[in-house]
Amino acid sequence: MTQNYRDLVAAAKLxxxxxxxxxxxxxxxxxxxxxxxxxxEFEQGAIPGAVFAPRGLLESSxxxxxxxxDQEVVLYCAxxxxxxxxxxxxQDMGYTNVWSLEGGFTRWKRDGLPWKTPETLTSDQRARYSxxxxxxxxxxxxxxxxxxxxxxxxxxxxLGSPAAIxxxxxxxxxxxxxxFDVVDASNLQRQVLHNLDRLGQSxxxxxxxxxxxxxxxxxxxxxxxxxxxxxVLEILAGYDVIVDxxxxxxxxxxxxxxxxxxxxxxxxxxxxxxxxxxSVFDPYVGPCYRCQYPEPPPPELAPSCAEAGVLGVLPGIIxxxxxxxxxxxxxxxGETLVGRLLTYDxxxxxxxxxxxxxxxxxxxxxxxxRPPRIVEYDATCAYPGxxxxx
Amino acid sequence: MPAxxxxxxxxxxxxxxxxxxxxxxxxxTQLLDDLALRYPDLxxxxxxxxxxxxxxxxxxxxxxxxxxxxxxxxxxDGQVVTILPAVAGG
Numbered sequence: 001m002t003q004n005y006r007d008l009v010a011a012a013k014l015x016x017x018x019x020x021x022x023x024x025x026x027x028x029x030x031x032x033x034x035x036x037x038x039x040x041e042f043e044q045g046a047i048p049g050a051v052f053a054p055r056g057l058l059e060s061s062x063x064x065x066x067x068x069x070d071q072e073v074v075l076y077c078a079x080x081x082x083x084x085x086x087x088x089x090x091q092d093m094g095y096t097n098v099w100s101l102e103g104g105f106t107r108w109k110r111d112g113l114p115w116k117t118p119e120t121l122t123s124d125q126r127a128r129y130s131x132x133x134x135x136x137x138x139x140x141x142x143x144x145x146x147x148x149x150x151x152x153x154x155x156x157x158x159l160g161s162p163a164a165i166x167x168x169x170x171x172x173x174x175x176x177x178x179x180f181d182v183v184d185a186s187n188l189q190r191q192v193l194h195n196l197d198r199l200g201q202s203x204x205x206x207x208x209x210x211x212x213x214x215x216x217x218x219x220x221x222x223x224x225x226x227x228x229x230x231x232v233l234e235i236l237a238g239y240d241v242i243v244d245x246x247x248x249x250x251x252x253x254x255x256x257x258x259x260x261x262x263x264x265x266x267x268x269x270x271x272x273x274x275x276x277x278x279s280v281f282d283p284y285v286g287p288c289y290r291c292q293y294p295e296p297p298p299p300e301l302a303p304s305c306a307e308a309g310v311l312g313v314l315p316g317i318i319x320x321x322x323x324x325x326x327x328x329x330x331x332x333x334g335e336t337l338v339g340r341l342l343t344y345d346x347x348x349x350x351x352x353x354x355x356x357x358x359x360x361x362x363x364x365x366x367x368x369x370r371p372p373r374i375v376e377y378d379a380t381c382a383y384p385g386x387x388x389x390x
Numbered sequence: 391m392p393a394x395x396x397x398x399x400x401x402x403x404x405x406x407x408x409x410x411x412x413x414x415x416x417x418x419t420q421l422l423d424d425l426a427l428r429y430p431d432l433x434x435x436x437x438x439x440x441x442x443x444x445x446x447x448x449x450x451x452x453x454x455x456x457x458x459x460x461x462x463x464x465x466x467d468g469q470v471v472t473i474l475p476a477v478a479g480g
Contacts, residue, residue: 159480245480252478272477273399293476297445301400301435305479308400315480343474348409352472354449357457 009081012088019099021108024074031072034058034065036086037105041078043120047108050076052118052140055086062090064136069094076101076108119144125217129171137333143171147217149330150174152239154227154255156203157181158305158315159245159269159322161193166323167243168211168218172330175211176221176239179203190312227251229376232258241326242266245319247304249296250377256281256289257372260365261389265329265338269322272302274311274346276318279337279356280325283365286338287356290364296381314346391415391467395425397432398473404432413471418450419461421471436473447474 003011024033028049035046036055046052053061055077066073073095075083083100090098101108109115121140126133129143138146151172153160156179167175181203183194191203198206204222211220223235227246236242236258244255244266252270259266265282268289281288296302321342328334341354358365363383364372370386377384392412397405405411411428413421419440426433436446441461448455449472455463465471 155480157480247478247480249476249478269480270477271479275399275477277474277477292447294444296478297400297475301445301475302478303400308479310479341474343472352452354452354454354472354474356454359456 005081009084012084013100016084016087016091017099018080018084018102019074020102021111021113024099024101024108025113031074032065033074033076034062035077035105036075036083037077039120041105042118045105045109045115045117047076047105048114048116055082058086059089059093062093062095064134064139066095070096072097072099074099074101076104078104079106080104119148121147125171128215128217132170138331142331142333145331146171146327147173149241150176150239151241151243151326151330152176152178152236153243153245154178154251155245155247156191156193156207157187157245157247158190158271158310158312159319160207160243161191162316162319163243163245163269163323163326164193164207164211165214166320167326168215168220170323170327171215171217172326173217174219174221174239176223176235177204177207178223178225178227178235179207180224180226190310190315192316227254229254229374232374233261236262236264239264241329243322243326244268245315245322249302249381250379252289253296253377253381254374257364257374259283260288260371261374267322267325267329267337269315269318271305271310271314271318273308274314276314276344276346278318278321278325278342278344279340280329282329282336282338284368285358287358288362288365290383291359291362292341292356294362294383296379299379311346314344317344317346393421393465393467393469393471395421395471396473398475400475400477401432401435401473404435405429415465415467415469417461418448418455418463418465418471421465422461445475448472449474 033050034053035042035050042052075086077083080103087098087100132138132143156177183198183206193210194206202224204224208220260283263283268279270277328336341356343352369389373384373387375384393415395411413424450463
């Protein structure tokens with residue numbers, strides 16, 4: 001006996017459950033919604049929050065979308081036929097809470113329910129970011145989020161170099177870089193953004209050349225200035241995440257103060273000889289830099305890398321961890337280093353995960369309505385007092 | 391079994407290069423006094439009137455003593471005390 005398409009769909013519908021569009025709309029956000037149509041259909045409009053999972057790959061990709069076999073999932077296509085067949089397949093695979101959207105996306109739109117045109121990737125981007133897209137935690141939506149994100153790097157030096165390179169490779173769409181220095185031969189032992197041809201060139205320009213050659217999707221915003229009380233709020237505003245790879249205490253306290261005004265998370269990295277520290281200071285969520293370090297050490301105990309030396313690979317490790325934390329913050333995945341200080345000792349190959357806490361008495365972040373006054377710090381970095389939030 | 395105090399790189403010039411120092415378990419304040427006796431320069435750098443200076447963070451096991459009992463925090467056999475000043479390099 002032969003069966004045609006119509007017979008197959010009718011047979012499938014006898015064995016699966018269907019859901020009315022309005023009932024699905026009431027449950028959006030609670031159930032997983034898989035759009036099983038082809039890419040060109042999905043790109044022209046889809047149910048908000050639906051995940052693109054074309055039917056041709058459904059059997060192999062479903063495990064990435066559904067963690068549990070009893071997870072509630074609604075499949076939809078254009079008219080409800082392909083999704084009925086796909087629902088039958090998922091049931092055959094052991095998924096027990098599968099529905100097919102009655103009438104599909106056509107009926108959904110006809111019923112006046114909300115839909116949107118998803119931001120999607122070009123075919124070149126699908127190829128470039130394919131290893132990201134394969135990760136269930138990212139997928140195409142996560143990659144789009146990265147492409148739409150804006151990250152500011154403080155410093156294009158030891159820490160800024162690996163952070164910038166990995167963030168650009170990952171497809172962070174806008175990367176701002178603040179640095180007023182020029183490339184020097186002594187930088188090249190660790191600052192992998194730069195090279196011999198760029199000696200004497202501004203670091204932000206050298207960084208822009210390296211990053212755009214690596215990934216033309218990235219828009220680099222060079223800020224060839226010294227960060228100061230006069231420009232810090234203006235420069236930091238509009239970025240989603242700040243990556244602090246500065247090389248002095250006054251700048252670090254200044255960045256902390258500005259981040260409290262703007263409520264922008266700071267991914268902190270700092271290095272000395274063979275040791276590094278990384279944390280995420282998320283304003284008013286976890287501790288700030290001043291909670292952890294109410295004041296800097298006296299200068300004789302805190303010589304710079306120029307005076308004390310630094311292992312060239314060390315910022316490669318610490319800056320890369322900063323890049324990881326930045327991506328987690330953008331995507332909202334995993335557990336970030338908010339409330340933890342990760343220390344690394346290259347000589348002993350030891351990481352320590354130290355617990356740090358927001359200090360309720362912190363002059364800088366203790367009172368959310370009174371952020372710090374923005375001032376030019378001297379070496380003591382003494383707290384300058386607060387202002388009332390406008 | 392003694393407790394161990396980890397000395398950060400930036401302070402090792404004050405401990406004759408030692409990266410860690412073994413001390414008798416007890417209250418943290420006793421450990422720090424013990425450390426200051428053996429390394430007077432380190433003691434002067436870390437402590438003011440027997441209390442850690444504000445730029446110094448001290449962790450017993452993995453917790454900041456500011457959120458435990460400060461210098462009265464007990465340090466048990468085999469526990470590790472980490473002294474951590476801020477570093478600025480980038």
